[in-house]
Amino acid sequence: MPKQKILRVPHQLFEVNKKAYEPYVVSIGPYHRGKDHLKEMEEQKVRCLYRLLHWTNENVEIYLSAIKDMAKEARNCYSEPLDISEEEFLEMMVLDGCFIIQFLKDNLENFCYSGLLSTSIWHDLALIENQLPFFVLCQLLDRIPRTFFDSVGSTDPKRLFINAFLRAYEGKMPGLRVDTTYDADSMKNINHIVHLLHSNWHPSNKATNDENPLEPEHKSWRYIRSATELREAGIDFKVVKTKENEKSCLFDIKFEKGILEMPKVTIEDDTESLYRNLIAWEQLANGSPAFLTQYVSVMDSLINSGKDVELLCKKGIIDNWLGDDESVAVLFNRLRDHTTLYSRQFFYAGLFKDVNKHYGRTWNQWKAYLLHKYFNNPWAFISFLAATLLILLTVLQTIFTILPRQH
Template identity: 35%
Template sequence: MSLIQKHMLTWYLLTLLMRQKIQTRNQQPEETREEWVISIKDKMEQTLREDATTSWERLCIYRVPQYLQENDNKSYFPQTVSLGPYHHGKDHLLPMDRHKWRAVNMIMARTKQGIEMYLDAMKELEERARACYEGTIGLSSNKFTEMLFLDGCFVLELFRGADKGFSELGYDRNDPVFAMRGSMHSIQRDMVMLENQLPLFVLNRLLELQLGPQNQTGLVAQLAIRFFDPLMPTDEPLTKTDQSNIGKEKFFNPIADKDKDELHCLDVFRRNLLRPSTKPEPRLSRRRWSWKTRVADKRQQQLIHCVTELREAGIKFKARKTDRFWDIRFKNGYLEIPKLLIHDGTKSLFSNLIAFEQCHIDSSNDITSYIIFMDNLIDSPQDVSYLHYCGIIEHWLGSDLEVADLFNRLCQEVAFDPQNSYLSQLSNKVDRNYSRKWNVMKAVLKHKYFNNPWAYFSFFAALVLLVLTLFQSFFSVYPYFKPPS
């Protein structure tokens, strides 16, 4: 028998074997009606048990919805360090665990305390902490408690080192992690991801054990704000009033959020971004949910025309000097927009802030409103270039095209109601100004015919020449109608 015949025979036998398995599987008797009903009841009871162990009111650390991940999942998943259970134990994040244990050893050496006190404290918070996360967490009680302790100590060591200096905490100046260089930027970016959060009450309790209970209110929030300052999308300094209010309850009072305790580091960062101005403009409507707001339709998300169209209508742009990057004003035909810094971490930062606002029912949509407003303004690289010329946008990306692409992609699948935006009234003012025919005519004339100083000079020269010609014609014709007496 030739080699080819052997291969054909082997293939034939395998085919027969697979066919027999399929037939056997199809011939298995179908479950009875009683068994089918019992299986359905088991599924219902399992759901009831899961609901009984879930506290929806405490839920605040969410998994990013799939419809947002489809746009760019790299912006939502940590690349350097895992915090919390969602990405715990992933292979590419395990190398950082060694440095987490280094932080624990350093804390224990400084405080002269035993590890049992910390573990007992985390054990007491376990049930409350589990309720903050979405779905079932597949870690045992001891593993979950260890994770809270280890990750929390690591975060606090970073916060305190960035505040006081890592050398003051006992680290070498050339430490690969505990130094404000090297991998620190990647760590900071991972720590503001929605799926990579620890409840703030866990950090508060760990810091209280380290420093004592006295006068620690708001300290973790203060440390977090200082630590994440390099990620801020503005370089305007805080006012003295804001500096003195950091960590206080009145400091964390966003435009529309309720006065509640801070939830986690991303929430602290967001509240810091949304520090209220003197008088925020009211919304046209309160936040409400309906099937219409779930439709991610660009036509429904239109807040304002793009820069090029607004310029053609005579609307001017000016950079507004304030550290509230979202505080946009419209006065006397000028759209005043605070300066926005864009770096390689901006996309991930804004993506996670938007995801949090999409998931958390008690959150306002102010960051989402701002991003969609900027998305509407920016339709092309030319729009970015003009905003940069006005001092409104400063970026460190490769080109203006990358900036335009960033804004145009951020809110592709986001649910948004323009009437529920803090920018809705401002947008209506701009739109009324844009729609005035005289403004449009003036702008078109200026844009097409008077776009440089020589055009003005030529126009006035032609006007003078026309007037002189009219005078000459008048005096030439006048004697015929009124001859001299």
């Protein structure tokens, strides 16, 4: 995969939710550098650098020299002209890179950051505009003495860095592959941390084999009905059950025998920001598989209101930490705004066709209509019973009227 620029979020995506792309506490790279609310963490970055230098007993000039030869290449990774001198840019690369490395090591050693600060930093490191070129981090990791990582039991700093980073996001990205092995060549293909996260989050091999979005019969499809409408048509929902030590990927959705089986998704305060930045990467990166955009499209179809969220919560598919079902509905409905979904590469095309085929059967449609019209409202249900009873009495009266004449 060719190197992608570190891009700005497109205006139309940014306008839907500006805060989702803004760092809380720390700027990484040039795009958010110098903002007032982030200046306090600049002192923390310097302290992290001093701690690293003190431990390694080295001078900062060694790290500046290590990055200097690649500074021009690193600068060209950013899509916008930067109003910063070459010297300032070089210092920023070293300061921000060493901060990330020290922060990761501190977390592995259970160093005492406040819970809120640590959570905020992890949030900021997964923002698409808040990135360093990955080769800068690799160069710093190569230059830092390996004994620096002895306390966390690693002889391979780059592998430690990658796997520790993936594990930090594992709980927020169900099915994220956390033990990926990268050789020197494949490591060169990683653009930045957001790309690292995205490239390790994809459907399981079984799901990929079961659903081939490029099959001719899957090249045209239409959206499915909401969760409550599907339930009224006799379609049930079930959370994926996994065996011990097995993990289900968020994207592994199945439909069999009238049951839509889905993995559990936890919706927290920072879920929208994480999803938005990963979706922005999918929209910007040429050739990048858009599995999250496609998953969100499934959820957008299933969720039209808080009632749909309530149903999926009852089935164990959504774990709602926002508290308000309507807020979750709005979240999924807005995540798809201004995104492109290529129909010929839609991973769930076959699943959508099967669900629509089941829903389209005449009896299921009548069942859904009756349930929706008469069984959601107690007064409507009573009216339905009264009307049914009246029809039965009319039929009986007609029968008894005819019978005497026949005798």
